[in-house]
Ligand SMILES: Cc1cc2nc3c(=O)[nH]c(=O)nc-3n(C[C@H](O)[C@H](O)[C@H](O)COP(=O)(O)OP(=O)(O)OC[C@H]3O[C@@H](n4cnc5c(N)ncnc54)[C@H](O)[C@@H]3O)c2cc1C
């Protein structure tokens with residue numbers, strides 16, 4: 001099947017305005033009759049639920065944490081992009097559009113990216129109106145900084161806690177709607193299945209994480225904003241509870257999964273210290289504005305204290321290889337470059353898996369106070385974890401799994417191939433192509449939730465009769481039985497290995513074979529090994545407790561089971577995409593200088609995978625990508 | 639590279655943990671040994687090790703709340719040796735590392751204890767009351783769309799920085815757990831102060847402070863009697879000056895109400 005993204009035609013500058021006009025509206029007095037289920041209360045979900053509630057829809061919102069304010073959007077540090085051009089440095093909607101398409105290595109849909117760039121400015125306005133305390137200059141105007149992959153200063157920030165402040169803004173908006181009664185909140189509630197009736201998404205099956213109750217919520221449309229799946233690598237910058245479960249279960253019910261192999265490895269994370277480690281901590285990429293990245297030129301210097309290595313013996317490899325972007329080269333390029341240095345034996349710290357991020361020169365230039373003001377909380381965090389003082393000795397960093405560009409396939413209306421199922425934020429695949437630029441995920445989540453879904457969902461709803469499916473529908477009962485069956489099975493195995501042990505094993509395999517560098521051999525090997533892990537899991541996992549109580553082990557086990565199934569799909573996608581692009585680096589396809597070699601003739605499409613059964617080969621559907629405004633070109637940051 | 643060598647040595651610590659199956663079940667302390675711990679283990683990674691061990695022995699693992707493990711989501715919430723988050727300055731429990739403990743230490747673990755936070759299981763409590771406070775008025779009542787350009791209203795840097803200082807609260811509830819009265823004044827004060835400092839928030843300031851004070855009573859939070867244990871326990875260094883700001887804003891609201899303005903929940907004369 002050829003997938004149709006339903007992108008509007010005609011001049012791109014008018015595409016969203018025209019589309020907004022062409023779409024149908026729901027009569028204000030009818031909105032209350034439509035119930036919309038929103039899974040996730042991160043930036044995408046909270047902004048969507050709040051905006052839909054404000055419009056008068058009847059919204060139910062779900063999250064697995066105890067409060068919407070704890071969604072992992074809270075952890076974003078660096079900032080959010082917008083094409084405001086406040087600094088007068090040459091930015092425009094067109095430039096943001098161009099940078100995003102190019103940064104994504106030409107694997108995203110032009111019209112979606114244009115829309116994102118266009119509404120980016122509204123987001124900043126909205127957040128300021130909510131009372132988000134963005135950084136300001138002494139005249140009282142908004143301050144911006146530069147981020148990787150851009151030569152203009154378009155990133156708005158709130159100290160090192162931009163995601164927190166934006167999420168608290170969206171959380172305040174959803175809280176207001178909860179008070180007004182238009183949004184009903186279900187915290188500590190996990191979606192475990194999608195209910196599909198006559199091909200359309202009409203409900204979700206959830207588990208109440210406190211009582212263990214399994215029940216169905218029906219609605220007229222389902223919005224998934226459940227975040228990214230990078231915990232498939234086990235160690236990542238995601239929170240412990242982040243999972244693929246919501247979108248994987250939807251995939252198993254028919255939603256196509258697009259480009260799962262487009263995964264982003266973030267260049268500036270604190271290196272792993274031991275194998276008991278449970279997560280990796282990101283240090284905002286904004287540090288690269290003032291920090292210089294280097295490794296010793298000579299291998300024998302790697303064990304010396306950094307301060308004893310002479311200037312001429314330091315290799316500032318990003319500045320050397322990419323003189324015009326230097327330390328601000330895009331993430332995929334910076335991450336691979338770090339790996340290269342370490343593979344050559346010039347890495348520093350435990351296991352030689354680290355490079356220096358050095359503030360010596362900036363401290364000399366601006367003074368420690370200025371650096372402290374800009375990044376103080378990051379230096380503190382670094383010290384808490386490593387016991388080292390980043391003002392005195394250079395920090396050590398290493399790339400870590402971070403962001404999922406892939407996700408459920410959606411058309412221009414953010415609707416999946418299943419009518420009534422909408423997917424927002426990191427959970428969908430739409431705008432970042434094969435690599436996301438820094439500060440663009442917050443922008444996308446809020447664009448989707450505040451400014452896209454309120455329009456596009458109406459176009460679907462007007463064509464449906466409200467309240468069509470009730471909780472006693474046969475599909476609902478079937479879904480409940482299925483979920484109960486899975487829980488029962490997980491609890492009955494009583495084997496010898498904990499869910500943690502399985503996800504650790506899976507994560508290591510994925511990191512080694514499907515991480516920063518991939519090859520036909522490594523992927524084929526992973527595809528052969530994953531089914532064995534899956535089989536062992538279902539024979540030998542040990543889950544304590546019962547289903548009818550607060551049971552974190554049962555939660556972990558369910559998420560792990562989904563990750564194991566999903567891992568196979570990532571590897572298959574990575575194997576099928578016989579080119580390098582963005583975060584997907586196939587060692588077979590590189591230029592002599594190690595840069596990724598794209599193959600536009602054969603792979604300028606989004607790959608949408610259709611589920612055919614556990615352990616069965618999925619079916620590939622392609623959405624050809626057309627580049628009518630920006631010419632396909634080799635990405636260069638030199 | 640200071641502490642690395644000592645961090646790599648392993649140690650054992652004794653945990654004395656509050657165990658309680660549900661809100662209406664009796665609770666008790668249970669003792670467990672955490673073995674093979676290094677200074678690099680975070681406190682929660684140490685608990686992971688203990689739990690893996692308990693599961694293998696066929697025992698119930700210790701339930702504790704956590705998610706981001708990087709000090710920002712506000713989920714982790716355990717009283718360690720009598721101090722919420724364990725007592726390292728400006729540090730959440732998930733960021734506390736075992737290098738702060740010694741081999742052989744005995745460590746007490748208890749849930750947040752406050753009337754407004756019923757226990758769910760072991761170290762996990764229900765902090766929904768904090769959400770109720772925000773739902774009462776912790777927002778600017780703006781609708782999506784239809785707002786002015788972000789630079790239309792300049793905000794002085796000191797005001798903006800003050801708002802940000804207040805806005806850094808992660809909603810963990812340690813302040814409530816530390817307070818002898820179980821008050822949520824630091825949490826509520828920070829929200830009131832953030833918005834009171836910004837032109838966008840000033841419009842509704844009197845209604846906001848009144849609604850939040852009222853909601854605190856309804857949720858079962860206690861009164862502030864100036865112990866300031868909250869500030870000492872707060873992992874984000876939220877300053878008690880924001881409590882003073884809340885009181886000031888409340889008096890401003892009272893004054894306005896007396897002068898005849900209608901402010902819901904504030905009694906004018
Ligand atoms: C450490 C870190 C730093 C980052 N820094 C930046 C940055 O500076 N700039 C930038 O632009 N981007 C940044 N990002 C990326 C960005 O933060 C995320 O991509 C974005 O916030 C995702 O938002 P979301 O709403 O899609 O998902 P999330 O915020 O992850 O929310 C997911 C929601 O779904 C719910 N959920 C998930 N599964 C289920 C289920 N089965 N049932 C019920 N509920 C479920 C969760 O409870 C949660 O509410 C960063 C990411 C990380 C991890």
Ligand code: SF4
Nearest residue numbers: 807808810811813872
């Ligand atoms: S004020 Fe401090 S202790 Fe209280 S909830 Fe906020 S961050 Fe936690």
Ligand code: FES
Nearest residue numbers: 705707712714732
């Ligand atoms: S787990 Fe998020 S703050 Fe501790």
